[in-house]
Amino acid sequence: TLPKKYGGRFTVTLIPGDGVGKEITDSVRTIFEAENIPIDWETINIKQTDHKEGVYEAVESLKRNKIGLKGLWHTPADQTGHGSLNVALRKQLDIYANVALFKSLKGVKTRIPDIDLIVIRENTEGEFSGLEHESVPGVVESLKVMTRPKTERIARFAFDFAKKYNRKSVTAVHKANIMKLGDGLFRNIITEIGQKEYPDIDVSSIIVDNASMQAVAKPHQFDVLVTPSMYGTILGNIGAALIGGPGLVAGANFGRDYAVFEPGSRHVGLDIKGQNVANPTAMILSSTLMLNHLGLNEYATRISKAVHETIAEGKHTTRDIGGSSSTTDFTNEIINKLSTM
Amino acid sequence: YTGKPNPSTGKYTVSFIEGDGIGPEISKSVKKIFSAANVPIEWESCDVSPIFVNGLTTIPDPAVQSITKNLVALKGPLATPIGKGHRSLNLTLRKTFGLFANVRPAKSIEGFKTTYENVDLVLIRENTEGEYSGIEHIVCPGVVQSIKLITRDASERVIRYAFEYARAIGRPRVIVVHKSTIQRLADGLFVNVAKELSKEYPDLTLETELIDNSVLKVVTNPSAYTDAVSVCPNLYGDILSDLNSGLSAGSLGLTPSANIGHKISIFEAVHGSAPDIAGQDKANPTALLLSSVMMLNHMGLTNHADQIQNAVLSTIASGPENRTGDLAGTATTSSFTEAVIKRL
Numbered sequence A: 001t002l003p004k005k006y007g008g009r010f011t012v013t014l015i016p017g018d019g020v021g022k023e024i025t026d027s028v029r030t031i032f033e034a035e036n037i038p039i040d041w042e043t044i045n046i047k048q049t050d051h052k053e054g055v056y057e058a059v060e061s062l063k064r065n066k067i068g069l070k071g072l073w074h075t076p077a078d079q080t081g082h083g084s085l086n087v088a089l090r091k092q093l094d095i096y097a098n099v100a101l102f103k104s105l106k107g108v109k110t111r112i113p114d115i116d117l118i119v120i121r122e123n124t125e126g127e128f129s130g131l132e133h134e135s136v137p138g139v140v141e142s143l144k145v146m147t148r149p150k151t152e153r154i155a156r157f158a159f160d161f162a163k164k165y166n167r168k169s170v171t172a173v174h175k176a177n178i179m180k181l182g183d184g185l186f187r188n189i190i191t192e193i194g195q196k197e198y199p200d201i202d203v204s205s206i207i208v209d210n211a212s213m214q215a216v217a218k219p220h221q222f223d224v225l226v227t228p229s230m231y232g233t234i235l236g237n238i239g240a241a242l243i244g245g246p247g248l249v250a251g252a253n254f255g256r257d258y259a260v261f262e263p264g265s266r267h268v269g270l271d272i273k274g275q276n277v278a279n280p281t282a283m284i285l286s287s288t289l290m291l292n293h294l295g296l297n298e299y300a301t302r303i304s305k306a307v308h309e310t311i312a313e314g315k316h317t318t319r320d321i322g323g324s325s326s327t328t329d330f331t332n333e334i335i336n337k338l339s340t341m
Numbered sequence B: 001y002t003g004k005p006n007p008s009t010g011k012y013t014v015s016f017i018e019g020d021g022i023g024p025e026i027s028k029s030v031k032k033i034f035s036a037a038n039v040p041i042e043w044e045s046c047d048v049s050p051i052f053v054n055g056l057t058t059i060p061d062p063a064v065q066s067i068t069k070n071l072v073a074l075k076g077p078l079a080t081p082i083g084k085g086h087r088s089l090n091l092t093l094r095k096t097f098g099l100f101a102n103v104r105p106a107k108s109i110e111g112f113k114t115t116y117e118n119v120d121l122v123l124i125r126e127n128t129e130g131e132y133s134g135i136e137h138i139v140c141p142g143v144v145q146s147i148k149l150i151t152r153d154a155s156e157r158v159i160r161y162a163f164e165y166a167r168a169i170g171r172p173r174v175i176v177v178h179k180s181t182i183q184r185l186a187d188g189l190f191v192n193v194a195k196e197l198s199k200e201y202p203d204l205t206l207e208t209e210l211i212d213n214s215v216l217k218v219v220t221n222p223s224a225y226t227d228a229v230s231v232c233p234n235l236y237g238d239i240l241s242d243l244n245s246g247l248s249a250g251s252l253g254l255t256p257s258a259n260i261g262h263k264i265s266i267f268e269a270v271h272g273s274a275p276d277i278a279g280q281d282k283a284n285p286t287a288l289l290l291s292s293v294m295m296l297n298h299m300g301l302t303n304h305a306d307q308i309q310n311a312v313l314s315t316i317a318s319g320p321e322n323r324t325g326d327l328a329g330t331a332t333t334s335s336f337t338e339a340v341i342k343r344l
C-alpha cells in the first residue's frame, strides 16, 4: 500500500541514525528543499539511553507514514548494551526484503569496470533469528530458523523485482551441502518458484563460498542474487568494495505495508562521524528510490542525474572515492547542477 | 610435530593420499620434485576409499594406522562417491584425526598478474563445529532449525593455534572475524575466548572485526592484511578462505591448506578432483606443491620448503610457456614439473 498525500504532500519518517547518519540525511534534506519536493519529514532521533523507547517511536511513526528514510544505528559488539536496533525495527515492521544495488558509477576508479548486480536478502529470520542459549557453561547454541512461508515470500519478491526491472537471472545463494535442511529449503523453494511461476527468468543456485570467490574474480556472471540474511552481508560487502565503497550503495527494505530506504551496505561510519567527509551518495540514491516509490519519478530522475554527473566530473567528490571535497561541498554542487537542469 | 626420521635411512615417513581425478598426476609431480630436491622423505601410499563400519563412513584401517604413525599426510583431492550414502570424506578425515584448525594462506604469485595486487592473506578456520555441527531438524512442516554450536574448548584450541601460528610466521596481528552484534552469545563466546587468550601473547595484538567490515576491507585493499592472521568460526572461515583465493588467484586452483590437529596434520590442495581434465596431463600441481611446502615447514624442514617454493613460484613467473592451462598457459603437468626441477 502506498502512503497517502495530505494537502499534496507526503510525510516521511526520517531516522538519521548514528555515525555519519546525520550528515548524509542532512544532505538529502538540503537537496529536497532546494528542489521543493512535497515531502515533510518526521525526524526520529534515538538517544543512547532510551533506545527501546526510541525504536518504539520509530516504529509508530513508520506505521503512520508507511515510508521512511533511514541511516544506521550502531550496535555495540561487546554484549553489554542492546542488540541491533536496526534488526529490531525491521522485524517489528516485517520489512522482510532488503535490496542493495551495486552499480559502477562513472568517475569512480575501481579494479573491475561495469559492475551491475543486485543483492536481495531476507531480513527477518535465518541467522538473524536472535535465538541463542548457553546450554551449559562454555557451550552455546545459536538457532538459524528457515521457514517455507518466509522463503516463499522472499522468492516471489526477488522474482517480481527482477521482472519489474528487466533483469535476466536470479541466483539463490546457499550452503545446502552442509545445512541440508535449512539452506536446502531455501535453495529448493527459490528454484521451484522460479521455474514454476517465472519462466522468463533464469534461476540458478550457487554455494556461498564459491559465490564469494566468483564475485571478486568474475562478478559479471551475476545479476540478481537472493540470499538468507548472513550471506547477504558478505556478498553485499563484496559488492560495495567492487563499486568503490559503502558510501555509494543505494538500498531499501520492503514489507507488505511499509518501505524503509536505507543505504544498501549498512555501515554506520562512526570513525568519520561529524567530520563532514562522508559520501552521501548512498543516502541520496536511496532517497531517489523512495521518490520513485512515491510516484515522484521526475524528481528522482533529476536528482539521480545530478549525482551521477557530479561524480563523473570528479571535481567535487568526497575522499572515499579519491576526491577532497566535503559532504556539504558535494551536496552544494549537486544543487548547482540541479539549478541549471 | 614430534616425528623422528627413520634411524636407518635418516628419512621421515609421510603418508600420501593421492586422491581421485587429477590426484595421481599432481601427486606424481610432487614426488618427482621431492626426489630431485633430495628431500629426506619416504612416502607411504594410503588408500582412503571409504567403507561403512556400523553404518558410519569410515576410512580403511591401514590408512588410519599409517597416518597415526607418521603424524603427517599429504593429500590430493578426494571425490566422495555419490549415491552410496557416504558422508563427505574430507569431513571423515577431519573427525577421524581431530583436525581442528584449517589454515589457508592465499598469496599472489609474483609475475602472474591478477586483478588484485599484493595479496598475502592467512586465514585460520575452526574446523569442527559452528554451523557445521550437523544438528538440524524440522520443527514442523515448513520450519527448519539449524544449530550453530560454539564451545569454549573448540574456540580456545583454534584461537590458541592462531596465536601460535602468527608468532611462528612473524605476523604481529591476530584478527578475530565475527558477527557478535547479531549472534551475541555464540560469536560473543568466540570473541571473549580470544580476548582471554590474548593475555598470554603480549607480543601480538588482538583485533576483533565484524565480518562485514572484514569483507569490505579485504576486497577494497587486500594488502592491509599482510601482517595479520585472521581466525574465525567455521562457516565464516569457509567463505572467507574461498574469498581470499578469489583475491589472490581468481580461483581455488593455486591455494594450499593445512588441517591441523593436536598430533596429526594433513596438508591438502583445496581444489577438487577436476574429473573433466583427469588423465590428460593438463592439471596444475601448484596447489599440492604449495601444500607440501607448508608440510615441510610444519616438519621443520624449512630449507627444503624454501627451495621448492622458490622453484615453483619462479617457474610460474617465468611466462605462459611454463604455466598450465588453468593459468592461460601452454605447459603440461609434466613440462611444468620439469621446469620446476630445473629451477631447484
Ligand SMILES: Nc1ncnc2c1ncn2[C@@H]1O[C@H](COP(=O)(O)OP(=O)(O)OP(=O)(O)O)[C@@H](O)[C@H]1O
Pocket: A019, A020, A024, A073, A074, A075, A245, A246, A247, A266, A267, A268, A269, A270, A271, A272, A277, A278, A279, A280, A282, A320, B210, B212, B213
Ligand atoms: N557514507 C560513507 N562515506 C564514506 N565512507 C563511509 C561511509 N559509511 C561508512 N564508511 C566507511 O566504511 C567503513 C566501515 O564503516 P564502519 O566500520 O563505521 O561501519 P560499521 O562497522 O557498520 O559500524 P558498526 O561497528 O557500528 O557496525 C569505515 O571505514 C567508514 O568510514
Ligand SMILES: Nc1ncnc2c1ncn2[C@@H]1O[C@H](COP(=O)(O)OP(=O)(O)OP(=O)(O)O)[C@@H](O)[C@H]1O
Pocket: B022, B077, B078, B079, B253, B271, B272, B273, B274, B275, B276, B277, B282, B283, B284, B285, B286, B287, B324, B326
Ligand atoms: N589443479 C588443477 N589444475 C587445473 N585445473 C583445475 C585444477 N583443479 C581444478 N581445476 C579446474 O577447476 C574447475 C573446478 O574443478 P574442481 O574439481 O575443483 O571442482 P568440482 O567440480 O567441485 O570437483 P569435486 O567434486 O571433486 O570437488 C574444473 O574445470 C577443473 O578442471
Ligand SMILES: [Mg+2]
Pocket: A209, A210, B238, B239, B242
Ligand atoms: Mg569452501
Ligand SMILES: [Mg+2]
Pocket: B271, B272, B273
Ligand atoms: Mg570441489
